[in-house]
Each structure stands twice: as structure tokens, then as C-alpha cells.
Amino acid sequence: MSRISLQKVYKSFQKNLYVISDFDLEIFNDEFLVIVGPSGSGKTTTLRMIAGLEELSDGKLYIDDHLQNDEDPSTRHLSFVFQNYALLPHLTIYENIAFGLLNLKLSELERRKKVEDIARKLSLLEKLGSYPNQLSGGQRQRVALARALVDQEKLILFDEPLSNLDALLRSEMRSELLKLQRMFQTTCVYVTHDQVEAMAMASRIVLMMEGKIVQVGTPYQMYHDPAHLDTSLFIGLPEANLITVTIKDQRIYVDDQEIALNDETKLLIQKNQLSKALITIRPKALRVHHQFKDILTKGKLVAVENFGVSKLLHIEAFNQTFRAEVDQDFIEQDDLYLDFTGETYLFNEDKKRIRENQFQELIFEALPVLVEELQVIRELINYGYHISYDDKKANVLYNKKNHTYQLKMNEKIYDLKNLQDILNILSYRK
Numbered sequence: 001m002s003r004i005s006l007q008k009v010y011k012s013f014q015k016n017l018y019v020i021s022d023f024d025l026e027i028f029n030d031e032f033l034v035i036v037g038p039s040g041s042g043k044t045t046t047l048r049m050i051a052g053l054e055e056l057s058d059g060k061l062y063i064d065d066h067l068q069n070d071e072d073p074s075t076r077h078l079s080f081v082f083q084n085y086a087l088l089p090h091l092t093i094y095e096n097i098a099f100g101l102l103n104l105k106l107s108e109l110e111r112r113k114k115v116e117d118i119a120r121k122l123s124l125l126e127k128l129g130s131y132p133n134q135l136s137g138g139q140r141q142r143v144a145l146a147r148a149l150v151d152q153e154k155l156i157l158f159d160e161p162l163s164n165l166d167a168l169l170r171s172e173m174r175s176e177l178l179k180l181q182r183m184f185q186t187t188c189v190y191v192t193h194d195q196v197e198a199m200a201m202a203s204r205i206v207l208m209m210e211g212k213i214v215q216v217g218t219p220y221q222m223y224h225d226p227a228h229l230d231t232s233l234f235i236g237l238p239e240a241n242l243i244t245v246t247i248k249d250q251r252i253y254v255d256d257q258e259i260a261l262n263d264e265t266k267l268l269i270q271k272n273q274l275s276k277a278l279i280t281i282r283p284k285a286l287r288v289h290h291q292f293k294d295i296l297t298k299g300k301l302v303a304v305e306n307f308g309v310s311k312l313l314h315i316e317a318f319n320q321t322f323r324a325e326v327d328q329d330f331i332e333q334d335d336l337y338l339d340f341t342g343e344t345y346l347f348n349e350d351k352k353r354i355r356e357n358q359f360q361e362l363i364f365e366a367l368p369v370l371v372e373e374l375q376v377i378r379e380l381i382n383y384g385y386h387i388s389y390d391d392k393k394a395n396v397l398y399n400k401k402n403h404t405y406q407l408k409m410n411e412k413i414y415d416l417k418n419l420q421d422i423l424n425i426l427s428y429r430k
Contacts, residue, residue: 002064002078002155002187003029003375004050009059011045011211019045020211023059026379027189028420029372032181034190034202037234042211043191047157050189051080063155065371074103078155079148083163085140087132093119093143094128100147118150121183122176138169145177149184158190162197174200195235199223204423207231215428216383227428229351232280238312240280241322243340247275254318260295262341268354269346277354278347283325285342288313296337304332359409360429361386365394368419376419384429396422 004027011020020042027033035043048054049061052073061068063076079100087096097115106114119125122142132140141161148156158177162170178201181188192198198205199219207214207222207230215222215231226232232240246253247269252261261279269277289296299317306328313324315336322338346354362385368374377387395408405416407425414425 003027003062003372004155004187004189005060005062005065005375005378006046006050007060007062007378009046009049009061010057011042011049011054012057018057018211020049023211023213024382025206025213025216026375026382027187028375030185030187032178032188032190032201032203033206034192034198034204035206035208036192036195036198037208037214039193040210041208043193043208044159045211046208047159047189047191051078051157052076053080076155077153078157079151079153081144081148081156081158081161083160085132085144085164087140087143089132091131092128093124093130093132093135096132096143097124097128097146097150100150104151114150115146118146121180122146137165138173141165141169141173142176145180149180149186152184153186155187155189158188160192161190163192163194170197177201196237199235205235207234209234215430217428218424221427225427226280226345227353227430229278229280229347229353232345232347236282238283238323238325240282240345241286243279243281243318245277245279247277257297257318259297259318260339260341261344264356265344265346268356272348272354274348274354276349278349278351279344280347281340281342281344283312283323285344286322286324287339287342288315288324288326288330289337289339290331290333292337295341296339299336299338301332301334301336357410358429360384361388362396362426363394364389364396365391365398368398373419376422379423380426382430383423383426385426 006023006025009020009023010018012018035046037043045054049056052071056069068076094115097119098111101111101114116125119128122145124142124146127135127139162173165173174197190201202219204216204218205222206216209230215227222231222235233242243254245259250270252259292298297317299315301313302316302321303314305312309328311326311328311330313326315322315324315338317338348354362380367389368377381387397406399406405419407414407416407422416422
């Protein structure tokens with residue numbers, strides 16, 4: 001397993017034009033971290049900097065506490081799985097897998113044993129004498145994985161490895177990758193533009209846009225507690241609905257039409273004295289009725305998508321189209337009425353989330369001494385938390401007897417097996 005630390009990293013291919021900027025991230029031992037984002041967001045460039053295939057323009061990159069900025073890629077003890085498999089067509093499957101052992105001084109017997117062992121685990125043993133063009137896309141992807149795993153490096157980088165496969169094969173390979181990661185206890189950094197892959201595979205997700213980190217968190221946090229408008233819109237299918245509202249005399253309007261929201265959102269708007277705000281509501285939370293009531297907004301049905309157990313209705317209102325997910329037996333009609341009082345997320349004009357509780361200070365009894373714990377401290381700072389040390393006011397307590405931690409937050413107590421578990425509780429605050 002490997003630990004990675006990226007500190008204030010910048011990358012530029014042209015002077016003063018940065019494709020990666022102000023990038024701070026800690027990647028932990030045995031983590032399956034997924035970097036997700038649209039094309040051009042800087043995902044692959046970040047991965048290539050970790051691999052040493054691209055130089056950092058500024059900042060520091062550490063792997064297992066060793067500065068890597070000027071180190072050759074061959075010394076970084078990692079494997080790289082490319083999007084297009086990168087198999088050598090003139091070599092057999094055995095020779096392609098064995099290619100990953102070239103840097104190791106092994107006898108032919110040792111090499112064959114390693115290749116056959118990994119081929120057996122990936123159901124490729126019978127294909128070792130074949131050539132890449134004789135294999136299916138899924139089999140070729142498994143060969144690329146076998147080549148990456150055969151030398152048993154503890155860090156593997158994946159650059160959209162499943163994008164060339166069909167939907168069924170992608171699903172099978174996702175579960176296969178997770179099994180392999182647990183089996184080999186590797187640290188994995190996985191790049192994709194597919195949020196379904198990210199949500200299904202990641203222990204944590206990094207959402208990138210325009211070369212910057214938008215938010216980091218568990219799949220649950222990214223979906224249920226977005227810190228930024230872009231997170232709310234990018235994570236989750238079908239995509240969330242976006243509404244721009246104005247507030248006058250404590251009434252909420254969209255295009256000069258009054259709209260009813262839930263009490264929690266209205267209270268947040270009042271507390272923060274907002275005159276304008278951005279609101280997202282997921283299709284599942286947008287309720288649809290057949291008859292008018294006081295709090296409802298009239299809309300026009302324009303399209304329907306059927307998904308077997310549910311339908312996605314496209315309804316025009318406020319001069320835009322809203323998506324609402326309903327049961328399959330919902331009766332369609334031209335005029336429908338929308339209820340916006342379900343769960344919503346509120347953002348200011350800078351796209352930052354407005355929450356009820358902005359808990360941001362962590363007070364430790366004393367500075368942790370283990371390198372793994374210090375890495376968690378750095379990531380908590382990256383998340384936007386203020387860290388201080390005071391044994392009398394501490395809300396993060398260490399139990400010396402059983403080497404566990406306890407977090408006191410909002411009158412709740414959370415028991416942590418290790419300090420890294422705190423990241424499953426505390427959401428991104430930047």
C-alpha cells in the first residue's frame with residue numbers, strides 16, 4: 001500500500017496558463033480513490049503527474065513521504081493501466097503480462113510462476129498463448145490489469161480503463177477491480193468521466209472541474225451533502241433541477257412567479273438575508289400532482305422517459321424544463337402541478353452551499369505523532385477545517401488504552417476505529 005500527498009500543485013503547458021491549479025489532496029493507504037469530472041477538467045494530467053509522466057510546474061508530490069518531483073517514473077514503484085490497454089500486438093498474452101516484470105531480476109521459472117498466478121486469478125490462463133487481436137475487449141482489459149498487477153506494486157493508477165467496454169462488461173469489470181484491490185491490498189487512483197463508475201467503486205471521490213478540486217468525499221457525502229453547486233448538478237442521475245430564485249419581503253420568486261419551498265430552506269434564506277440564491281432539487285424529490293393546490297406550480301408535460309419501474313417526466317414551468325421521477329403507473333396528462341417543497345440544496349451566487357450548521361473547528365488534545373494520522377490532519381485542512389490543540393477544550397479525543405478516537409460534534413459522539421474514519425463523518429467545507 002502507498003500513501004500520496006499532493007501539496008499546492010500547479011501544472012502549466014504554456015506560461016501563466018494553468019491546467020491544474022492550487023491542488024491539495026491526500027490519498028491514503030489501501031484507498032480506492034476516484035477522480036471524476038468532465039472532459040478537460042485535468043483528471044488525466046493529475047494522474048500522469050503522480051506517475052511521473054508529466055512534471056509539476058509548482059508544488060510538491062510525495063509518495064510514502066518521499067519527495068518525487070525530480071524522481072524518475074521507474075523509481076516510483078507503481079503500475080499504470082491505460083485507457084486503450086496499450087498491449088503489444090506482436091507479443092502473446094504471456095509475453096504482454098511478463099512485460100510488467102522486466103524491471104525485476106527474475107529467473108524464467110519465477111517469471112512464469114508469477115504470470116500464471118495472476119492469469120489464473122483473472123481467468124486468462126487458457127489465453128496465455130493467444131495474441132491480443134484474438135481476445136475480446138473485456139479479455140484485453142484483463143490482460144492490461146494482469147500486467148499492472150503481476151509485479152505486485154502497491155500503487156496502481158487507472159486512466160479510464162473501462163471506457164472502451166460495453167455497459168454489461170463495464171459493470172462486470174467494476175466488481176472485478178474491487179475484488180482485485182481487496183485481494184492485493186493496493187492503493188488505487190482511478191480516473192473516469194462516468195459518475196456511475198465513481199459512485200460504485202470509490203472509497204472517496206474527487207470532483208474536478210477546470211483544473212481545480214470542487215469537492216472531495218465519500219459517495220454518500222457527494223450525493224447527500226454537496227458543498228458546491230457543481231457537485232449537486234454533476235453527481236446523481238437523473239441530473240438535479242436548478243432554479244434561480246429572488247427573495248423580496250420574505251417571499252420567494254422565480255421569474256416573478258412566487259414559489260413554495262420547504263420550511264428548512266426558507267429559514268436558511270431568512271437567516272442568511274439572501275436576496276438571490278440558487279437551488280437544486282433532485283427529480284426524486286420533485287413531486288407531481290394532477291390537480292392544483294395552493295403551494296403547487298402549474299407545468300406542461302413535454303416528454304416522458306420510461307425506465308421500467310419508473311418514469312422521468314419532462315415538465316415545462318418557469319420558462320425551463322424540470323425533470324421529475326415518478327412511479328411507472330403514474331397517469332400522464334398535459335397539465336401537471338409541481339411541488340417544490342421536497343428536499344432541496346441551497347447555494348449562494350458564488351455556488352457555495354449554505355448549510356444550517358457550519359461546524360469547521362477541530363480541537364485535538366495533542367498533535368498526533370503517527371505519519372498516517374498526520375496525513376489525516378493535512379486532509380482535514382484541505383477539507384476546510386481549522387485545526388488546533390487544547391487538551392481542555394478538545395472535541396477530538398484519543399483513547400490510549402485501545403488506540404481509538406472519539407469525535408464530539410453537535411451534541412453527538414462518534415467512535416472512530418482510526419483517525420481516518422473522521423473523513424466519513426465530516427463533509428468538505430471549502
